[in-house]
Amino acid sequence: MKKEGEVRISSGCAISGIFRRDGKRISGEAIRRSIAVMHDRSNGLGGGFAAYGIYPQYKDHFALHIFYDSQSAREETERFLECRFDIINLSKIPVRRTAAITDAPLIWRYFITPLPHMLQDSQLDEKEYTSRAMIGINGSIDGAYVVSCGKDMGVFKAVGYPEDVADFYRIEEYEGYSWTAHGRYPTNTPGWWAGAHPFSLLDLSVVHNGEISSYDANRRTVEMYGYTCSLLTDTEVITYMLDYLTRRQGLSLAECAEVVASPFWTTIAAMEDEQERRRLSYLRRMFSSFLITGPFSILVGFRGGMMALNDRLKLRGLVAAQKGDTFYFSSEEAAIRVVEKDPDRIWAPQGGQAVIVRLNEEAGA
């Protein structure tokens, strides 16, 4: 049987997110409880978490979470890193051995910063330099897989139910201002650790519930711009699309939402504000290869914020809620109510309407 990356595998899922606008760092316990409610939306073949604000002591360095199949893959990767980066700190990621999680790879964490002369010679900015190196590791070092590589953030994922994954990674010991979680229901995979979600590149992380029908059009587009889709999952391609649109094209996330879940032409034509009509028409024509069709609900974590977005027909559930400075997003309302019984407001964002929350200015990132 082919494993993930050799064949495209579709999956249903559960997603959940908690964001503190005031920047207060909260333990991973809440997100664990939230995603655990939706146990039945997963089938034990993948779960994971992304957390922001968890490494304040190293917040200016890229934090790498890497899976290794073997010590030799680790050694090769470390040699690769040493030529290109200053490794500030490295360690195994502490885990709790549990019966529910088996076949764990070697899981390592590094805090790195590009070697100044190498960075200068590359004529790239720090982010592009790092992202190319990480895509290089995933593509060329057998048995090594970079799970996340942003600053002051990290992804924790495994084959298993999300609550078991949380216990495995001792997620309650981390504190962050932003958390997303994912429980996976792949339809036909033997289960592969790197294939679990969230999927992440630099500071972006994406959890996704759905199966996009535009997948191959989108994949071939991002591959044209130098990304290599090695997992063949929706989440991977959505992450690369957002990375390209934000980092390379300079679009805001709100504009990205208008590209990937663009309004229908009839909606644009009916707009009274001519400037807005032209702007949306421009985005759609300019980035027509980036339109995503078919069902999706995604939570995009980024430094200092979170975006929730549904496909334009709202073919997947997505609920949002607010209580004071805390925002909640989830596939099901129950997953919010379990951690916040009495939200100030709770609503279902419309299809194609992004909800973007950011840290208050005084909170910083």
Add this chain to the structure above:
Amino acid sequence: MRRYRIGMYEGCISCLRCARECSFGAITVDKDRKLSFHHDRCTDCQRCVSFCPTGTVYITEDANRFRHNGLFGEDDIREIILQADTGGVLLSSMGAPGSRVPIYFDRMLLNASQVTNPSIDPLREPMETAVYLGRRPEGIRRDADGDIVDNLPPHLELDVPIMFSAMSYGAMSLNVHKALAKAAESLGTCWNTGEGGLHEGLYPYRRNTIVQVASGRFGVHATYLETAAAIEIKIGQGAKPGIGGHLTGRKIVGDVSKTRMVPPGLDAISSAPHHDIYSIEDLAQLVMSIKEATHHAKPVIVKVAAVHNIAPIASGIARSGADIISIDGYRGGTGAAPRRIRDNVGIPIELAIAVVDQRLREERIRDRVSVIASGGIRNSSDVVKAIALGADAVSIGTAALCALGCHICASCHTGRCAWGLATQDAELAGRLDPEKGAQRLVNLVNAWTREIREFMGGMGIDSIEALRGNRLALRGVGLNTKELEILGIGHAGE
């Protein structure tokens, strides 16, 4: 040489309609008002059959056949005899027939949603078929306030991904152009003048007209270029790659002569190459000249035939400043072409789109330029497959003519089209009512668009741009590994 046989069932009422309709002299009336059949002249155009009020007349293949030979087929022998008689090049029209060369459209199957994602009902949800053809810049620009500046060059806007192919006035009757122009306007798409100029009476349809500039430069003047939604430089066509054109002086009459700016009765020769294009940099200059002449207000299309190295050719065109590349495949139709060329030069459009789309992606310029596919597109599923392989839109010629009455008898080059399409004979041309013809074209494209929406909805795709290049939507059947690799698709069951 006799190929078809005209037959009669019982029940002829001697109305003689069949004889009046036959433009090839295959059915005539003799002195005592009896029908007389000249089977050797019959082209099987089906005009008599369509108009027989009692359904009495019919055409069959002649029962006589040559002695079977595994190597020399009937056509081979006929053609040898004909050439031995005349010493001439064999002429033919319409596209290369038969399945001696695989019809890849028929070897690909489409996908549909089941369980894991929903299909979308086009009756309940919007299902978008609009396409915008043209260049896209590499990046966005913002003004001092941070607002995005519209830096997109002019685009060709189509409500449906189906256009009408280039068919020239001269090869076609004016009524055909009228029908195409009216239909294009009503459908929100474009028709294409071909290389014979644009009749003044059709200037009002400028917003739906693509004007062509071919090697003969017939009918090309400043107003012509201005009276268009886009301008197409024709380098080649699928039916006769590498070959020029020849419109016989017999068809250069009246308004055709005036529109083409060719003296009446003089043959109109389109040379094989443009005499100002001997290389790709020359093409870039012509593209730029045309853009300068039209104040950079219209997209420029470059049309080429699908030949072996179509991928680098398309890449060169994309870099020449052209906004849109139009590729015409092996099966593309024509009003007249040397038969040997038609049947033996070029490659099928399916393979051409696949390699061009892939090559432009490898060079990271696929989003910079649009691609139109044509050449043997017969129905809505061919359209969907062409787009899934990587085309932005398609254009149809033969199918459009069939909507107007053509039965593909492939006798266009005779100038005696019984359906009034490929002719300048006033009586014959009058057989096509442009209003009714336009309505039939509109019906055809609307019907296909409905079917395209059903295909898309079934795949859960609610906008045509998400289908473009979406090769997971396709699987091959009965194709070998190499063919699958070139098409960039998996085999059914994979």
